[in-house]
Structure formats: structure tokens, C-alpha cells
Amino acid sequence: MGYKAALKIWRGDAGAGQLADYDVEVNEGEVVLDVLHRLQATQATDLAIRWNCKAGKCGSCSMEINGRPRLACMTRMSVFSPEETLTITPMRTFPVIRDLVTDVSFNYAKAREIPSFTPPPEVKPGEFRMRQEDVNRSQEFRKCIECFLCQNTCHVIRDHAENEGAFAGPRFLMRVAELEMHPADIADRREIAQDDFGLGYCNITKCCTEVCPEHIKITDNALIPMKERVVGRKYDPLVWLGSRITRRGAKDTPAVPGGR
Amino acid sequence: MTDEIKRYSYDVVVIGAGGSGLRAAIEARLQGKKTAVISKSLFGKAHTVMAEGGCAAAMGNRNPRDNWQVHFRDTMRGGKFLNNWRMAELHAKEAPDRVWELEAWGAVFDRTADGKISQRNFGGHEYPRLAHVGDRTGLEIIRTLQQKVVALQQEDAVEFGDPEAMIKVFAETTITELLSGDGRIAGAFGYFRDTGQFVLFETPAVVLATGGIGKTYKVTSNSWEYTGDGHALALRAGAKLLNMEFVQLHPTGMVWPPSVRGLLVTESVRGDGGVLRNSEGKRFMFSYVPDVFRPQYAETEEEADRWYADPDNNRRPPELLPRDEVARSINSEVKAGRGSPHGGVFLDVSTRLPADEIMRRLPSMHHQFKELADVDITKEPMEVGPTCHYVMGGVEVDPDTGAASVPGLFAVGEVSGGMHGSNRLGGNSLSDLLVFGRRAGLGAAEYVTALASRPAVPEAAVSAAAAVAAEPLERPEGENPYAIQGELQVIMHDLVGLIRRESEMKTALVELDKLRARAAQVSVGGGRAYNPGWHVALDLRNMMVVAECVAQAALERQESRGGHTRDDYPGMSPEWRKVNLVCSLEPSGPSGAVSLRRQPTPAMRTDLLELFDLAELKKYMTDEELAGLPGATETSAEGTH
Secondary structure (H helix, E strand, O other), rough: OOOEEEEEEEEEEEOOOOEEEEEEEOOOOOOOOHHHHHHHOOOOOOOOOOOOOOOOOOOOOEEEEEOEEEEEEHHHHOOOOOOEEEEEEOOOOOOOEEEEEEOOOOOOOHHHOOEEEEEEEOOOOOOOOOOOOHHHHHHHHHOOOOOOOHHHHOOHHHHHHHHOOOOOOOOHHHHHHHHHOOOOOOOOOOHHHHHHHOHHHHOOOOHHHHHOOOOOHHHHHHHHHHHHHHHHHHHHHHHHHHHHHHOOOOOOOOOOOEEE | OOOEEEEEEEEEEEEEEOHHHHHHHHHHHHHHEEEEEOOOOOOOOOHHOOOOOOOOOOOOOOOOOOOOHHHHHHHHHHHOOOOOOHHHHHHHHHHHHHHHHHHHOOOOOOOOOOEOOOOOOOOOOOOEEEEEOOOOHHHHHHHHHHHHHHHHHHHHHHHHHOOOOEEEEEEEEEEEEEEOOOOEEEEEEEEEEEEOOOOEOOOEEEEEEOOOHHEEEEOOOOOOOOHHHHHHHHOOOOOOOOOOOOOEEEEEEEOHHHHHHEEOOOHHHHHOOEEEEOOOOOOHHHHHHHHHHHEEEEOOOOHHHHHHOOOOOOHHHEEEEOOHHHHHHHHHHOOOOOOOOOOEEEOOOOOOOOOHHHHOOHHHHHHHHHHHHHOOOOOOOOEEEEEEEEOHHHHHHHOOOOOOOOOEEEEEEHHEOOOOOOOOOOHHHHHHHHHHHHHHHHHHHHHHOOOOOOOOOOOOHHHHHHHHHHHHHHOOOOOOOOHHHHHHHHHHHHOOOOOOOOOHHHHHHHHHHHHHHHOEEEEEOOOOOHEEEEEHHHHHHHHHHHHHHHHHHHHHHHOOOOEEEEOOOOOHHHHHHHHEEEEOOOOOOOOOOOOEEEOOOOOOHHHOOOOOOOOHHHOOOOOOHHHHOOOOOOOOOOOOO
């Protein structure tokens, strides 16, 4: 049942690093994280891995396995043949701290820029009434475990670090969509979705959706509908004219001051 | 650079960034205190994300008969009357407000037909009571609290020009020691994971919110973080641990494949209609209903099945007994040779609900079994067995404020003791985090406000803490910490596990003694930066002392109750209900020596006692205690309340 797997693992830190070779025992039913743990316990006690729940619920053990962004805890060894050499590297978009661990603080900074949930001030706790069909969409997005695999995959920042200031990435554009579709939220983030979070950079290649371990339809259900809403808000000539003449309608919510 | 100790000063330092820690930190910040949150992992990854089923709160949205009194009663019954009654009372009364508050902060719970928060059935709860989001309720709660912290930081950015002016999260930071001055908390010492640099937080108030001890066991649903850090920090700071013998084995963990053995299978599977069967296809739980619960549970499959649609006129299925009962029953079936192929029993929802309904209610479970075990739960049963899940024991605290016996020290959530007695009901943990998180945050803030002066951190204590933390890296030779951790987990699993006996626990204590000497001599290679071997070595110190407490208390308590089952003392004893077991560290003895003593349980207020029939109280209390109760002299007390 068991066999020895050949692994190439990136070892190093922000300064430099290289792939190191290891042979590690594999048993039936194991996932990549099990094998990394065995390596850690028996051959490389200082191998840096970030992990936590080992159940696909916390989104900590994101890495690239044979070039594909995945959660190590949800990647079964049985998807690879015993002869195959596994190459395991840290997420490429984020700076390396050590070995397979990267600095994901970019994501926490972006989260802080998005105006928070804004319920009507007159609704008191316990008084919210929302129908299931109206919360389904926000709930889909709230399944996100913040593994940041979508952020890692999106070519807007993966291949163009210079876009990091202007682009919040799929996870946080989806957060904007989640709040915009929340039936009890009264803020309007359409203008800043485009101007501050770079929704326009997304050219809907759906790479984010493909790597999402929670199978959230990020592109179809969050990003494209947000683009449609932004178009309605910013570029519809009648809406534009109306807002000039009457000065009515909901005010745009500004980006959070001091967020950047 | 790493030799330099980074210093910060805060009003309140919360150790732990799960549900209870974040709720405490939010409260301390709302009270105007400069607050730090120390997170062993990244922000938003804490163990709370693993909670699946829901958050118990008697909102009465699904059944208007529910109220705090019923919730209180269920909680006391679940804990076999050993709960700190005041905590159980506060918890039952305040849980609904805490859930509604989350909704106002952006949580999106599942809804009832009339647009309220939906509530689901769970073991030991008389009415549908658990607010939920599919089977990922913990994630929803942690994300909501995380986003509330961010919302507060956004307010602070406007007011102070710095989002972290009043509340800052220190991610991937571990506290290794609490420091005292003049017998009061003065600071917390630890290290940053990414660089290995040491850090000192000078603070008069520390809230422990570090969760549990599951990693001291081989088969557990707990993550790597659960190494009893807060329990050990509290002991070393001079505080006491209450009733550490009570460790909850969740009845349904995965049993196959081996690499995921212990991974949680939510109780919602049973709450939503799933049933347990043995290898003969029998719903065996009907044979295991204990006398104390007999009036509330169905005796036939027909009645049990009718209950889902008509709970007012039928009794509950025995699959929904409290967790300790179900775990023991599964164990008995497996021992009797009626287990499943991989040593568990069958949990089946596939023949009970249509596939699309299973997908809607239990999406994470479907995903988990499909991806990790190649089992489609809409088509076939799961194999499940008991897994170490939760420790009821913990830091002894004041119920109203979360204050421990050391001034300036507070504890909340799983690291605190008392609330759940000898066994926690499912769903009562998430609500516990919120109710007592708020109270501990308030308690800490009030303590800081009332201080005339702040204790100073003695420099000698800082250097001592730094020396202890650096030891495993500096020792040129020694054992591998992973190996010692593995041995510890086996000792606890084999000798202080689900079913306990005196001889085995005595052996465990001898083994732990030997292991402690070896654990003090581990050595790790590599440097300070993100070195997991070093982290394990430091966590090991905490795990050792916590394991010692569990083993000692388990040996002392000569009865079976909740999460403590003695083969040699199978009955529940009213005399023992009057006893709390309290662990502390011997200040004069050899380092790590745990001392154990008995302490009387606090007497319950009369108006709360009156919520129970005398007949029920008789199952738990001594004749002497009962004699003092109103109505005790009547010949028949049945139906008086």
C-alpha cells in the first residue's frame, strides 16, 4: 500500500532559495499535507508550512503543487501516480517568508479599504427580516475561507506586481459584491469598486473560479454582476443626467479614509 | 536583530483570535481601551472556523415555547448538574442578544419562512435552537467578528489617522509566558513566528482565549493550535484549573482514511435526520437511553421519526442524546463486534433525506467525504467514531466578569472552566464565546479603569522568559520534539481516553513523568525564523502540564459523569456532584508539579432549582441537599413545577 514519493520542495527565504529533493513515505488515503508533516517530523523539522485545520475549512495551507494553486490538506496523493515527482512551491504572487510560507498581508490591507456592512440606522438588532432567497447570493460569497488562492492566481497581480495598488483582487471584489447584494446594506460601493478597487482590470478569464476550493462562482456570480451594476451606475447617460438634474438618489460611499 | 526584544504597551491584551478572543477584544475597544489581539495563526483562521452546526440561543424563532429557562435546564442536564449555574444562567439569558448583535454586524444566517434567523435541532436541546449557516456556522461567526474588528479600525482611521490606534491584531504571534508584578498581571512575553523575534506586551490585563487541549490526544478534531497554551499560562501565572478530567469525545469523527481519523462530522447530520446504525443495520441508540433522560426520548423508531415533523406530540430520537452518551454507545457497539469495517459505526443520512436537501443543509460534509474519503453521503452511509473534541475543564473564573484568581487575568471560551459542567451540549460553544467574550472584555476594561497604578514588568522575568524560549534552539543535542509529542498523544489516548480505569491512569502518570524529563531536553535544528520544530518544542511544555492535570483529576474522580467515564466506577454519584477538582502548580515543588485539591461546588439559587422537578433533582443530588428544598417534604413531587 505505502510507497516512497519523490518530492521537490522549495526551501529558502526572501533572500534566496532552491528546490530540495526528498523521498517520503506515503500511505493509503493521505493528502499532500500528511506527507509534508511526515517530512517535517522525520527529516526536516524546520520546514516552514502554514497550516491549521487540515479539513479545508481555514484556508491556511495554500501552495502550488506541480504548478497548480491548491490547498495541501485537500489534495489527495492518489491524484498523482507513485512514479511522479511532486514539485511543491510557495504561492508565487506573495513575498516568501520562508519555505512554503508567504507574506499575505496584502490581502488584509485590501480588506480594510472596503467600506464595512452598513445597515439602516433605524433597524435594531433582532429586527432584521430577510428572505432566504435574498441572502443566498451573499451567503455563497461568505463561504470564502480566505485561502487567497484566487488572489495568487489572478494574472492582474500575479504577472503585474505594479497593479497591486490599484487592484483589490477577486477575493475583495467579491467582498464588495457580497455587501452590495446584502439585502440590509444601504451603502453604495459601485463607484469605488471601479475607481479604487480596480474592477475594470478584471477581464473575466475565470482563473479565480477555477482554483476556488469552495467552488464559489466568483466570476459569474460576483464579478460580472458587479461590472453590470457599475455600468448602470457610472456610464448610463440617463442615470448620469438624472443625477446632475435632481441631485437625488443614493450617495456614493467613499473609500475608507486612512485605508491606504 | 532578533536578540532585541520588541516592546509594546496596551491596556488590554487578548491572547487568542477565535470567537471568544475577538468578541472580548471588540468589547474592550468599545469600552475605550487600547487593545491587542494575539493570534497564533493568521487573522481569521482560528479554531472557531471548525464549528459547524450552530450557535445555541433561545430566540424562539422556530418554536415560541423556547426561552432562557428551557435553555438553562437543557444546559444543566447536559453537564450533569456540575455546571457553574451562574454561568449557565447568564449564557442562556444573553445568547439571543449576542446572536442578533452579530446580524447587525453583518452575519448572514439562514432564514425561517418569515424572514427571521433559522434555528436547527441539536443533541440535548429541547427545541430547535441553533442559529446556523448551512454547516459552516463557525466560519460565519469568525468572519463577522473579523470584519467587525476591521470596521472599528476604519472608524479609528478616521478619528486617529491610524487604523491600528486602538485595536491591533498581531497575527502569527505566540505568547510563551505571562509576567506578573506585585502579584498582578503585568505583561505577556512571546515571539513573532515569521522572524522568531521576541516580543513583550506590557499590559495590566490579559484575557486568555486560547481554546482547548485536543492536541494532547492522538485522535482529535482539533487543529495544531490546540496545545493547552492558555491553560498552562494560567497555571504558571498562579491561577487554577477546574475539573480538567472532563474531556468531550465528539461521537462522530471520521474513522477512515487514517490520515483524517478524528476529523469532525457535524452533529447537524443527526439534528437534520441522520441515524446511527451498527453492522447489523440496527438503530442501536434505542438500547442506550439512560434513566435520567428516559422521559424525553422516543422508545420506538416510529415515534422518533414522527418527531421531526411533530415535535410537540412525540419524543426525540435517541441519536440526539447529549454527546457523552452517544460517544459511549458507539464505543460499546464497536467493542461488542458490531462496528463498521474501519472500526466505527454507520451514520446514514442518505436514506433519510433527498439528495438535494442533503446538499443544501450539509454542503461541507458532502464536500469533506467526497474529497477525502470518496464517499458520497447522498448515496451511502458515513463511517464514524468518537474523537477528542472539547475540554470542559479550564481556568476557574468569576462567572460575571471572567476574572481568574490572579488580578488582571481573565479567561473566556474553551480555556475557561465551569460553564459546561461535565459535558457540553453542541451549539453551546459558539454562544459561550459570544456571551462570555463580551463579559470578559467588559471585565478587563473595568479592571483597568479601576487601577490606581499599573504594575511594572520585572526585567529579570523578561530575561528568564527569553532564556526558556530560546533553550530548544540552543541545546546542541536532544530528542526530536515531534517524537515526544507523538508519544504524549498515544499515552493520553490509550490510558486517559474515553473509558478510564485506575491502573491505566496510574501508569499514565508514571509515563508522563518520564516523558516530562525528556520533553525538557528536546533540541531543534534551524534558526528562529518560521521554524515549526521550535514552535512544537515550546508548545510541548504546555501540553505536558495540561496532560498531567487531566490524568490527575481523572484518577481522583471516582465516578462516571459526562466526559469522564470510569470502568471501575460506572455510576454517577450525588456525593461527587458536590465536588469540583482544582489543579494548581506547586510553587515550592519541582517545576511542573501539579497539585490537586477538592473544592465544594457552589449551591444553586432556589429560583433556578425550582425550574426542575424534584424527581429530576433526585437523580443528581444527595438526600441531604434535597431535604433543604421547598416541596421536598411532600410525598410526591411529580408535576409540581
